[in-house]
Amino acid sequence: MSQAFVAQNLNSYRTGPDERGHFGVFGGRFVAETLMPLILDLERHYEAARSDPAFKAELDNLLTHYVGRPSPLYYAERMTEFFRRKAADAGSEGGAKIYFKREDLNHTGAHKINNVLGQILLARRMGKTRIIAETGAGQHGVATATACARFGLDCVVYMGSVDVERQKPNVFRMKLLGAKVVPVESGARTLKDAMNEALRDWVTNVADTFYCIGTAAGPHPYPAMVRDFQCIIGDETRRQMREAEGRLPDSLLACIGGGSNAIGLFHPFLDDPSVEIYGVEAAGFGLDDKHAASLAGGRPGVLHGNRTYLLMNADGQIEEGHSISAGLDYPGIGPEHSWLKESGRVTYLSATDAEALAAFEQCSKLEGIIPALEPAHALAKVGDIAPLKPQDHLMVVNISGRGDKDIFTVAEHLGGM
Numbered sequence: 001m002s003q004a005f006v007a008q009n010l011n012s013y014r015t016g017p018d019e020r021g022h023f024g025v026f027g028g029r030f031v032a033e034t035l036m037p038l039i040l041d042l043e044r045h046y047e048a049a050r051s052d053p054a055f056k057a058e059l060d061n062l063l064t065h066y067v068g069r070p071s072p073l074y075y076a077e078r079m080t081e082f083f084r085r086k087a088a089d090a091g092s093e094g095g096a097k098i099y100f101k102r103e104d105l106n107h108t109g110a111h112k113i114n115n116v117l118g119q120i121l122l123a124r125r126m127g128k129t130r131i132i133a134e135t136g137a138g139q140h141g142v143a144t145a146t147a148c149a150r151f152g153l154d155c156v157v158y159m160g161s162v163d164v165e166r167q168k169p170n171v172f173r174m175k176l177l178g179a180k181v182v183p184v185e186s187g188a189r190t191l192k193d194a195m196n197e198a199l200r201d202w203v204t205n206v207a208d209t210f211y212c213i214g215t216a217a218g219p220h221p222y223p224a225m226v227r228d229f230q231c232i233i234g235d236e237t238r239r240q241m242r243e244a245e246g247r248l249p250d251s252l253l254a255c256i257g258g259g260s261n262a263i264g265l266f267h268p269f270l271d272d273p274s275v276e277i278y279g280v281e282a283a284g285f286g287l288d289d290k291h292a293a294s295l296a297g298g299r300p301g302v303l304h305g306n307r308t309y310l311l312m313n314a315d316g317q318i319e320e321g322h323s324i325s326a327g328l329d330y331p332g333i334g335p336e337h338s339w340l341k342e343s344g345r346v347t348y349l350s351a352t353d354a355e356a357l358a359a360f361e362q363c364s365k366l367e368g369i370i371p372a373l374e375p376a377h378a379l380a381k382v383g384d385i386a387p388l389k390p391q392d393h394l395m396v397v398n399i400s401g402r403g404d405k406d407i408f409t410v411a412e413h414l415g416g417m
């Protein structure tokens with residue numbers, strides 16, 4: 001059954017995954033038999049929690065008072081004017097009205113905390129006392145260590161030893177928060193290997209351990225569960241845009257690493273055909289060189305318990321992704337995005353390191369907002385799309401995180417520090 005048929009048949013893009021975790025031909029749970037009981041137990045508890053008003057109330061309370069939600073929907077006036085002038089120079093009267101969804105203002109500085117708090121509350125419900133996580137750039141590790149500190153839970157974060165070296169400030173943050181950081185020496189010693197190690201830990205420590213995954217990937221039910229926790233981004237955006245403009249936005253843009261900030265913004269709008277949706281992958285040095293654009297430059301395969309687009313060599317071995325942004329260099333992508341690509345509902349673009357750097361600088365100077373390098377990839381495509389749209393076109397860009405963590409990387413490239 002083709003993906004387009006599934007969507008058409010159900011008359012909705014929002015009903016997936018099916019009971020076995022499939023989004024069309026993607027997703028599923030390709031895991032060792034020994035992991036199956038844990039995954040089924042997690043699924044059962046998640047299903048119960050999501051329909052329990054007490055769970056929702058506890059999470060909402062934390063999101064309000066601990067995270068600082070709702071995050072603002074901010075009208076980026078100077079950026080809007082900048083692209084209107086650019087359109088005018090090209091002889092057009094266009095230039096979309098640009099809004100930023102300010103996930104950079106959340107506690108810990110990014111969207112990741114939305115998902116982590118949901119999973120940690122679930123872990124508590126399940127009586128688990130030990131939390132494990134994998135991290136690449138360290139952002140998910142920091143969010144998990146933060147939530148574990150808040151609830152007095154043991155926290156172990158697996159991190160490739162190459163990343164431990166590259167991301168020292170985040171390693172120090174996790175330790176300050178009371179987490180144990182375990183350097184992983186297998187494989188390429190980066191994120192993919194850290195995720196493998198976390199899965200191994202989980203099977204070994206069945207009784208007390210909860211595995212907190214940082215993006216909308218992994219075996220079912222993780223992609224759907226992480227998406228659900230991140231949907232607060234899109235749900236708020238709908239409400240806030242109604243208040244600001246009295247209607248739905250016309251387009252949405254978000255960057256894609258594993259795809260959690262993007263699916264969180266997109267999902268509540270998937271069944272509104274008037275809303276154009278753009279996901280932006282990291283094109284690194286370029287799609288014909290080293291990059292991390294799994295959809296644009298990969299092919300379907302199985303990794304970390306699900307079937308999705310992956311960066312692979314001719315033998316099917318997973319290749320390292322490259323991006324200037326450490327949060328975007330995962331060599332796969334959440335399975336729902338693979339399905340949304342094939343069904344045609346979402347348009348996937350990519351931005352290079354150089355384009356992201358230029359957009360990073362531009363946003364800082366035009367709006368007084370230093371974005372993380374990840375959402376700078378989405379901002380790079382705003383520059384391509386906004387001038388082509390009429391002035392009454394309402395565009396929302398997800399600013400998934402703030403750029404404090406990136407200033408030294410940027411200084412290396414741009415000089416001047």
Ligand SMILES: *Cc1c(COP(=O)(O)O)cnc(C)c1O
Nearest residue numbers: 215257258259260261327374401
């Ligand atoms: C981790 C991270 C990303 C990439 O992860 P997704 O799951 O694709 O959202 C994007 N932006 C920021 C700020 C991040 O920390």
